[in-house]
Amino acid sequence: MLQYVTHADKTYVCVMALHEEVPEDRVRSVCREFVGPIYQRPPLKASVERRLRIRRIYSIDVLEVQGKLVLMVVYCEAGTYIRKLCHDIGEVLGVGAHMAELRRIRTGSFTEDEGLVTMHQLHEAVVAWRELGDESLLRKAVMPVEHAVKDMPKIYVRDSAVDALCHGAPLAAPGVLHLTDDIKRRRPVAIFTLKGELVAIAEALMSSTEILEADRGLVAKPTRVIMRPGTYPKQWKSKGMEKG
Amino acid sequence: MGMLIKAEDTTDYSYGCPPSERPIELHLDLGVVNLDKPPGPTSHEVTSWVKKLLGIDKAGHGGTLEP
Numbered sequence: 313m314l315q316y317v318t319h320a321d322k323t324y325v326c327v328m329a330l331h332e333e334v335p336e337d338r339v340r341s342v343c344r345e346f347v348g349p350i351y352q353r354p355p356l357k358a359s360v361e362r363r364l365r366i367r368r369i370y371s372i373d374v375l376e377v378q379g380k381l382v383l384m385v386v387y388c389e390a391g392t393y394i395r396k397l398c399h400d401i402g403e404v405l406g407v408g409a410h411m412a413e414l415r416r417i418r419t420g421s422f423t424e425d426e427g428l429v430t431m432h433q434l435h436e437a438v439v440a441w442r443e444l445g446d447e448s449l450l451r452k453a454v455m456p457v458e459h460a461v462k463d464m465p466k467i468y469v470r471d472s473a474v475d476a477l478c479h480g481a482p483l484a485a486p487g488v489l490h491l492t493d494d495i496k497r498r499r500p501v502a503i504f505t506l507k508g509e510l511v512a513i514a515e516a517l518m519s520s521t522e523i524l525e526a527d528r529g530l531v532a533k534p535t536r537v538i539m540r541p542g543t544y545p546k547q548w549k550s551k552g553m554e555k556g
Numbered sequence: 557m558g559m560l561i562k563a564e565d566t567t568d569y570s571y572g573c574p575p576s577e578r579p580i581e582l583h584l585d586l587g588v589v590n591l592d593k594p595p596g597p598t599s600h601e602v603t604s605w606v607k608k609l610l611g612i613d614k615a616g617h618g619g620t621l622e623p
Contacts, residue, residue, distance in 0.1 A: 317618030390619075419618055422590045430592045431602070438609050447580045454587035454610075456575035460618075465557075470565050474572075489565055493558040506567035507574045510586075524560055538586065544571055 313536055316500065316513060317460055319390045320420025321370070328382040328398040331408035336377040342404050343372040343384065352396050360391075367392040381412065421462040429453045457538060458510045461502040465495040467523070467532060468504045469511070474544035477503060477511050481548070482533045485518075485526040495520040501532055505544070512537045584610050 330339070347369050354362045369392065373385040386394060395411040402409025417424045429437075437449035469477070473487030483503060495501050501516040514532035523531045573579075578586065593602050599617045607615040 314616045314618045422588075422618070424592075427590045428592050429589060431594065431605070434589060434591065434606065435609060441580065450580065451583065454584060454589050456578070456583065457586045457588055458575050460588050470563075471567050471572075488562050491560050491562060493560055505572055506565070507569075507572050509572055509575060520560060524562055 323387045323418035327413040329412040330380040464502040472547040476548045478541040482530045511539045
């Protein structure tokens with residue numbers, strides 16, 4: 313489940329420390345050059361293989377330049393090393409630079425502004441629930457799993473299709489009710505019930521248009537089942553064990 | 557992102573449960589926390605703290621910050 317969060321786009325706010333002062337417009341123009349696909353080799357301490365790879369920088373927003381310090385917001389693909397990015401910007405500027413401070417402000421659908429809780433707040437919420445029987449704080453601190461797939465393409469299925477999906481069976485066209493228009497073949501799609509419960513994350517076998525037109529055939533294959541089997545009644549039959 | 561309608565049907569409320577109405581135990585089991593991790597403890601350490609705090613046996617985190 314969490315790999316869909318890990319692999320989501322990220323936004324960071326970062327302080328880059330230049331090793332010498334550089335005119336602000338030059339800093340801004342060099343930062344603009346780094347927007348788009350860039351080459352990065354993971355640092356020595358990285359936990360992944362250190363081969364040159366391409367990562368996409370969607371935007372670099374320079375908020376403030378004060379002496380040698382540059383405050384910026386970087387929106388990028390998962391797996392981008394901001395420390396490396398700062399170093400490389402320093403190289404192009406010709407003065408050298410390093411990352412002085414870093415905070416991630418967004419991972420996919422998780423932002424700083426929505427439901428961010430501190431360890432203290434989470435602890436207080438648990439105490440209020442366990443010791444005072446008040447679960448309202450805990451309900452606010454913990455979000456439903458559905459939030460994690462908020463921005464993913466989605467398929468809403470019939471009640472009768474749910475339990476088979478919970479057992480890992482692929483989804484066939486007749487089980488589909490509603491769908492978003494951004495489903496692409498071989499890409500992840502989130503499968504929901506009409507009550508808005510996440511059933512599974514699946515790999516789409518058809519695009520939105522194909523699903524809409526299909527009378528039969530498999531539309532998606534679960535890769536990660538979230539809902540417990542048995543939540544919805546079993547409405548599928550095993551071969552050779554038809555009900556009398 | 558537009559919504560397309562392939563067919564219409566209703567859902568039976570005698571089973572399943574809309575996410576906002578889950579009993580608290582199930583809510584925790586199927587929950588995600590947008591946690592403001594302080595610098596210092598590692599993501600792994602914080603995950604294990606959250607697991608103990610909530611009394612759940614399975615938990616994970618969605619990514620570390622670079623070394």
